[in-house]
Amino acid sequence: MSGFNEKIHMRGKVEEDIYFAKLNQKLLDVLHDKMAQKTNKESTQCEQPANASKNIPK
Template structure:
């Protein structure tokens, strides 16, 4: 019976690891989207015309 118990314990741990790995990926993706949005806003605030004629 101990082999079965160990197998079930490992399966439960694997499922938990997969769940939290997916959650981490979603959070990382959301953070990247937020940072990209903030960088786009900062780039829009930079003046593009220097005022000098070439």
């Protein structure tokens, strides 16, 4: 019977590993999205000088 118990234990461990792998992937996706938004925001600010509206000819 120890073989059966070991299989049940292993199955539980595999299910736990899969759950946490999916959770980690979701957290990494959120982190990457935040980093991309920050990078896009910074690059947009670099392209437009603070006094850009003053340099527009009228």
